[in-house]
Amino acid sequence: MTLDETDPEVHELIQSEERRQRDQVRLIASENYASEAVREATGSVLTNKYSEGYPGKRYYRGQENTDSVENLARDRATELFGADHANVQPYSGAIANLAMYHALIDVDDTILGMGLPYGGHLTHGWGVNFSGQLYDAHHYAVDEETERLDFDDIREKAKEVDPEIVMCGASAYPREIPFAKFAEIAEEVDAHLVADIAHISGLVAAGVHDDPVPHSDVVTTTTHKTLRGPRGGMILCRDELASDIDRAVFPTLQGGPPMHAIAARAVAFREADRPAFREYAEQIVANSRTLADAFRSRDYRLVAGGSDNHLLLIDLMASRDMGGKKASGVLEQAGLVCNANAIPYDPRSPMDPSGIRLGTAAVTTRGMEEDAMRQIAAWIDRALDAADDDDELDSIRREVRELCRDYPLWTP
Numbered sequence: 001m002t003l004d005e006t007d008p009e010v011h012e013l014i015q016s017e018e019r020r021q022r023d024q025v026r027l028i029a030s031e032n033y034a035s036e037a038v039r040e041a042t043g044s045v046l047t048n049k050y051s052e053g054y055p056g057k058r059y060y061r062g063q064e065n066t067d068s069v070e071n072l073a074r075d076r077a078t079e080l081f082g083a084d085h086a087n088v089q090p091y092s093g094a095i096a097n098l099a100m101y102h103a104l105i106d107v108d109d110t111i112l113g114m115g116l117p118y119g120g121h122l123t124h125g126w127g128v129n130f131s132g133q134l135y136d137a138h139h140y141a142v143d144e145e146t147e148r149l150d151f152d153d154i155r156e157k158a159k160e161v162d163p164e165i166v167m168c169g170a171s172a173y174p175r176e177i178p179f180a181k182f183a184e185i186a187e188e189v190d191a192h193l194v195a196d197i198a199h200i201s202g203l204v205a206a207g208v209h210d211d212p213v214p215h216s217d218v219v220t221t222t223t224h225k226t227l228r229g230p231r232g233g234m235i236l237c238r239d240e241l242a243s244d245i246d247r248a249v250f251p252t253l254q255g256g257p258p259m260h261a262i263a264a265r266a267v268a269f270r271e272a273d274r275p276a277f278r279e280y281a282e283q284i285v286a287n288s289r290t291l292a293d294a295f296r297s298r299d300y301r302l303v304a305g306g307s308d309n310h311l312l313l314i315d316l317m318a319s320r321d322m323g324g325k326k327a328s329g330v331l332e333q334a335g336l337v338c339n340a341n342a343i344p345y346d347p348r349s350p351m352d353p354s355g356i357r358l359g360t361a362a363v364t365t366r367g368m369e370e371d372a373m374r375q376i377a378a379w380i381d382r383a384l385d386a387a388d389d390d391d392e393l394d395s396i397r398r399e400v401r402e403l404c405r406d407y408p409l410w411t412p
Contacts (some may be wrong), residue, residue: 008230015019017098017383017411019033021033021409022404022408022409023335023400023401023404024218024332024335024336024401025335025336025337025363025376025379025400025403025404026337026362026363026398027336027337027338027358027359027360027362027363027376028338028339028357028359028362029172029199029225029310029311029339029358029359029361030171030198030199030222030224030225030295030359030360031225031359031361031362032224032225032226032228032362033228033365033366033409034224034228034229034230034264034268035228035267035268035271036053037267037271038228038229038230038264038268038271039230039264040265041230041260041263041264041266042230042260042261042264043260043266044221044260044263045103046065046066046069046259046260046262046263046304047258047259047260049062049063049065049066049130049259050256051063051066051067051070051256051257051259052250052256052257053250054070054246055067055070055071055204056252060155060399061262063181066259069259069262069263069266069393070088070089070259070262071258072266072409073086073088073262073263073265073266073269074086074087074088075107075177076238076266076269077234077236077265077269077272079273080205080269080273081204081205081213081219081236082211082213082214083213083219083236084235084236084237084238084239084242085236085237085238085239085241085242085245085336086097086234086235086236087234087235087237087245087246087249088232088257088262088265088266088288089200089250089254089257089258090232090233090234090254090388091232091233091234091254091258092222092231092232092233092234093123093196093220093221093222094122094123095200095233095249095253095254096220096221096222096233096234097123097124097220097252098123098130098131098246098253099235099245099248099249099252100194100218100220100245100248100250100252101131101135101165101234102164102248103166103218103239103241103245103247103248104192104194104217104218104244105135105165105192106163106195107134107135107163108134108135108136108320109135109164109165110135110136110138110161110163110164110165111131111135111137111138111163111164111166111167112124112125112135112137112138112139112140112157112158112161112163112165112166112168112191113126113127113131113137113138113139113140113167113168114139114140114141114167114168114170114173115139115141116139116342117139117141117227117342117345117346117350118139118140118141118173118344119142119144119170119171119172119173119198119344119346120170120171121169121170121171121196121198122199123196124137124139124167124169124196125137125138125139125167126217128406132358133258136161137165138157138161140153140154140157141142141153141345142173142304142344144344144345146304146305147213147303147304147343147344148156148175148304149173149175149177149178149300151181151185153229154182154261155185155188156186158185158186158188158189158191159188159189161213161250162189163189163191164191164192165187165191165192165193166182166186166191166193166194167194168182168194168195168196168197168212169195169196169197169198169199169200169212169318170196170199171199172311172313172341173303173304174288174302174303174307174308174309174311174312174313175304175306175307175308175309176209176210176308176309177195177200177209177210177212178210179193179195179210179215179216181226182195183215183216186241192217192218192270193215193216193217193218194216194217194218194219194220195212195215195216195218195219195220195351196219196220197212197219197221198220198221198222198225198233198261199221199225199226199309199310199311200226200309200310201221201222201223201225201226201227202225202226202227202228202272202277202281202284202334202361203226203281203284203285203309204369205227205272205273205277205281205308205392206272206277206278206281207241207278207281207282207286208278208281208283208284209284209308209309211411214238217237217238217241218235218236218237218238218241219235219236219237219238219243220232220233220235220236221233222234223265223268225279225361226284226310226361227268227272227363227390228271228272228277228280228361229264229265229267229268229269229271229272230261230264230265230268231261232258232261232262232265234265235249235298244345251352252386280364280365283364283369284309284310284360284361285307285308285310286369286370286372287341287363287364287368287369287370287372288308288309288311288312288359288360289306289307289308290312290373290374291307291312291358291360291373291376291377292306292307292312292371293306294308294373294374294376294377294378295312295314295377295380295381298381300315300316300319300320300381301315301318301319302312302314302315303315303343303344303355309359310359310360310361311355311358311359311360312318312358313341313343313355313356313357313358314352314355314356315343315355316356316384317348317354317355318354320384321342322384323348323352323353323354324339324340324341324342324352324353324355324356325340325351325352325353326352326387327340327356327357327387328340328356330383330384330387330393331380331383331384332392333358333383333390333393333394333397334379334383334396334397335396335397335400336376336379336380336383336396337399338356338357338358338359339357340352340353340355340356340357341353341355341356341357342354342355342387343355359360363376364409366404366408366409367405367407372403372407374409375403379396379399379400382396383396
């Protein structure tokens with residue numbers, strides 16, 4: 001029986017979500033649209049197979065197809081990123097980071113990562129996360145004036161705390177990350193360098209962002225953001241760390257891998273290895289810069305002054321005397337979906353920070369280019385000015401829906 005026959009309630013919720021994704025402008029930097037081929041693999045019969053272990057070393061019989069699928073995904077990942085080894089089993093980016101720590105260091109060892117309030121991630125040692133509870137976590141910030149990475153400060157911090165791991169990568173940093181500079185610091189303090197490229201992995205794969213693989217011992221990522229694959233995680237590493245990484249993922253942290261998702265990752269890696277994907281990634285960056293220019297022309301203050309990647313942060317308290325929580329709610333009512341986000345050295349609560357974060361990966365997937373970015377900026381400005389005017393916000397929402405009709409959901 002089909003889903004609508006078996007469970008019409010869930011079927012209608014899925015249909016409703018498809019309409020929402022179709023009719024709204026999605027500006028959440030960690031979201032994208034997976035292709036029809038990726039979604040087909042995700043929903044395939046591979047979800048029925050339990051494949052605990054690794055290719056050639058499974059605990060159950062009947063693995064001739066699943067072994068081939070996982071080997072294909074691993075081979076495509078290493079070729080795409082130029083890595084020695086890939087583990088494609090992690091359920092998520094957070095699990096990939098947990099496995100990485102377990103493979104490289106012991107509990108209570110010292111790690112140094114970018115602080116969450118300055119653009120880092122929970123799994124880079126923040127106190128409410130396992131990484132801040134199991135390890136002696138220290139953090140670096142961005143320069144208070146430029147809001148960019150300050151490598152003199154990072155070097156001093158590294159020498160002070162003497163970490164076993166230097167973690168680089170971010171979830172809300174709008175400028176390019178020069179991985180070679182981090183590698184120099186890690187070498188000086190005899191630490192492993194780990195790059196978490198969950199947000200920028202698609203840009204790295206396409207060659208439009210600095211590449212961490214030549215400089216890092218381990219690279220972790222998700223597969224569903226700019227890489228435009230299914231939800232999940234992946235670990236890339238040097239050959240000498242491969243067995244430690246693999247053991248950390250299984251049997252230490254996970255059981256049977258999600259073979260349907262691994263197949264979908266293989267599809268996404270193949271899609272990302274095509275010239276069209278590089279054009280897509282270049283357009284992501286062009287759209288982000290255009291969006292930044294459009295906001296600067298309207299006197300909005302942008303964190304770090306602009307964008308080199310797929311996202312930008314707007315300081316709304318400085319620009320419009322409005323907190324991010326209210327602003328994101330207003331924009332959602334107008335059909336423009338983003339998230340509230342802290343800015344560096346934010347005096348406000350994380351639950352109602354000073355900024356919003358905008359990303360261009362999903363709108364670029366739909367085919368939107370620079371003219372659409374300028375229109376989106378105009379709508380955002382108009383909506384924030386009409387924050388308490390429901391009629392005006394509904395009017396913008398109708399205009400947004402009309403624009404979205406010109407850019408159908410991406411399903412090649």
